[in-house]
Every structure is written in C-alpha cells, then in structure tokens.
Amino acid sequence: MRKPTSVSSLAEFGRVRLSKSFFMRDFLFSDIASIHGFNNVPNNPDRAIAAGTRLCEELLEPLQDAFGRLAIRSAFRSVEVNGFGNEMQRAGKSGYNCASNEANYAGHIWDELDNDGCMGATACVIVPSFWDRFHAEGDWQKLAWWIHDNLPYSSLEFFPKYWAFNIGWHEKPLRRIDHYIPKGCMTKPGMENHSGSHEHLWAGIL
Secondary structure, eight states: OOOOOSHHHHHHHHTOBOSSSOBGGGGOOOHHHHHHTOOOOOSSHHHHHHHHHHHIIIIIHHHHHHHOOOEEEEOOOOHHHHHHHHHHHHTTOTTOOOOOHHHHBTTTBTTSOOTTSOOEEEEEEEOHHHHHHOOSTTTHHHHHHHHHHHSOOSEEEEOSGGGOEEEEEESSOOOEEEEETTEEEEEOTTSTTSSSOOHHHHTTOO
C-alpha cells in the first residue's frame, strides 16, 4: 500500500481492520498534528499495519476482553510529527512529550524498524473501568502486574492521570515496566520481583 496522500486514500487506509474491534483510524489522531497541520500518516503503511495488527491482536484485544472498552490516548506518530514534538520538548515547550525519533522507532513510530532491525508498535491507553474502581495511590500496580502475568507485552510506562499507560508490542520483548508516579522502574529482567506469579498483587481486579 502506498502512503496516503488524498482524502480517499487516507479513508481507505483508516478502514484497515487491525483486529476484531480496532481499525487503523483509531490510532491516527495526534494533538500535535491537529494543532500544527501535519499529516499523521506512515511512510510505510504496510509495516504500520503489520506492527499495529500484532499490538492489537496480542495486547489490546485481550486487555479489552478482560476489562472492557479501552480509550486510546495516543498511538501512531509519523516521523515528522514525532520529530517536531521532540524538538518542541527539547525547547522546553509544555505538552510535547515525545522522545527522539530514534528512541521511538518500533515504538510510537510503527512504520520504522529500530536499530536492531526489529518491528514494534506502542499505544497509550486508559482502562476506564479500572480507574473507576481503583484510583488510590499505588493501585496502578495491580493492573501493571496483571498485564505482566497475562500478556506478552514488551514495555509498559504508567502515568498518574487516569493511570494511563504506554503499552508496547515488539518482536524482541523487553518485559520492562516503568512509571512516572514518581519516575522509576517497577520491574525488568534481572530484578528479584520479575519472575513467577504475581496473582496475590492483582487478585480481585477483574
């Protein structure tokens, strides 16, 4: 598939079904693109579709099956959109929270391979039903451990507002959970808390 360059081709691209309940259009909105007039579309649509399909089928659909409807906060970013967002962040502008393009290849930039030649995709989501029941300090860890025990994620990054989190699929998963509540690492390979079942930490959340 060619890069969408017209309303009709973008509409066709947006109708691509990534999984039973997610379509490409669900992941294309960008605040940065909307405000600054960028076209948030991939240079390599086929790779974006391939990576997005794995993200949806292996992570988002099982998460939604377990907890109900997901809210997509931010997902695919084009090289142009992410690059601009990173420039604004480095200039100290508020609201622009984009890492460098290189750091986001196979992350929010779905259509580019990372430095290891691997494919990946990331979306920032909120689980409304979880937030409605669990919004005390530290409750986000219940959801983090459930995902750790039940889904083949690569990376998770949790944020304070509504317990939003980045969830990433990757061909070579890191299995690492970071957070900004405050900033830190909850688990990663090599830490004592990484292996085994953590059901005692998330029991009762379903």
